[in-house]
Amino acid sequence: MSTNEELYQQAMESATPDHLEFADLRLAITDRVYGIMEREGINQKVLAQRLGKQESEVSRWLNGLHNLTLRNIARLNVALGHKVVVVPPADMHRTFFVLDAGTNDLYRRGPKTTKPVRVEMVPEEAKAA
Amino acid sequence: MYDFALVKYYTVQLTGRPRTEFADFLDRMRSDPHNSRDLGELMAQIQQMGHKYEAHLRYFRDERDLAHRGDAMAIPTQAFSRSRMRLYCQVLSPKVVVLFNGDVKTKGINAAQDCPKVSPHFALANRLTVAIHQAFEEEQLGWNSACDALTFDPNTPIPL
Numbered sequence: 469m470s471t472n473e474e475l476y477q478q479a480m481e482s483a484t485p486d487h488l489e490f491a492d493l494r495l496a497i498t499d500r501v502y503g504i505m506e507r508e509g510i511n512q513k514v515l516a517q518r519l520g521k522q523e524s525e526v527s528r529w530l531n532g533l534h535n536l537t538l539r540n541i542a543r544l545n546v547a548l549g550h551k552v553v554v555v556p557p558a559d560m561h562r563t564f565f566v567l568d569a570g571t572n573d574l575y576r577r578g579p580k581t582t583k584p585v586r587v588e589m590v591p592e593e594a595k596a597a
Numbered sequence: 598m599y600d601f602a603l604v605k606y607y608t609v610q611l612t613g614r615p616r617t618e619f620a621d622f623l624d625r626m627r628s629d630p631h632n633s634r635d636l637g638e639l640m641a642q643i644q645q646m647g648h649k650y651e652a653h654l655r656y657f658r659d660e661r662d663l664a665h666r667g668d669a670m671a672i673p674t675q676a677f678s679r680s681r682m683r684l685y686c687q688v689l690s691p692k693v694v695v696l697f698n699g700d701v702k703t704k705g706i707n708a709a710q711d712c713p714k715v716s717p718h719f720a721l722a723n724r725l726t727v728a729i730h731q732a733f734e735e736e737q738l739g740w741n742s743a744c745d746a747l748t749f750d751p752n753t754p755i756p757l
Contacts, residue, residue: 472620476598479623479640482633487641495650502655531658
């Protein structure tokens with residue numbers, strides 16, 4: 469018979485990288501949704517009204533037990549007025565930044581863009597330069 | 598039992614039982630290969646809360662038995678879809694969780710009390726939460742100075 473400690477250790481090792489990533493995503497999305505609700509002063513009842521759902525169903529969404537499909541995430545985005553999940557642009561990994569010498573504005577230029585796109589957030593190091 | 602940077606997990610062992618409640622859960626769940634995904638996800642969630650998120654109530658499924666004043670919760674598995682595995686626990690703070698026992702809930706049954714598999718664990722978990730609160734009141738259980746670990750005499754059983 470395995471000891472308590474052996475069982476704990478074996479169970480811990482049963483979590484694969486996929487399981488860990490899934491749990492990470494779930495907890496992060498839960499935090500994100502609750503964070504938006506708190507900041508915007510939206511409670512579960514109001515969210516349910518905005519979604520046109522029963523409060524119990526929304527409760528299941530928020531507890532990570534309901535089938536939270538892409539469609540439902542899109543509905544949540546609309547109901548909350550904020551994006552729950554943000555997907556970076558496909559070419560983001562190849563994007564680089566250009567500092568306009570004349571205006572000192574920072575521009576983002578990707579390989580597929582012909583015109584530079586102004587970036588709203590200018591890093592401090594770029595401002596200093 | 599598990600001591601992570603952000604969360605300490607404890608369990609309980611009933612007098613006369615060969616294993617802790619959590620070890621009994623693990624032993625039964627791993628004996629059925631159908632449970633491997635749910636068990637892996639459950640353990641992953643325990644690890645991620647411990648390493649990165651803390652144990653906030655919003656991550657848990659409410660399994661309180663209000664009729665008996667219990668405040669058991671359950672760690673959800675198979676997040677974003679319907680899961681039937683239930684591991685009952687007590688969240689004492691974002692830093693301290695006590696893991697109890699559980700099982701896989703019978704399909705088609707809503708209330709834990711009506712399921713022959715999980716109902717004994719649901720009932721025991723809620724009884725244990727009451728006993729643990731009582732043990733705090735009677736100072737059999739306490740907090741360390743940082744309030745991130747329990748203090749107790751391991752040789753003194755807590756009455757249930």
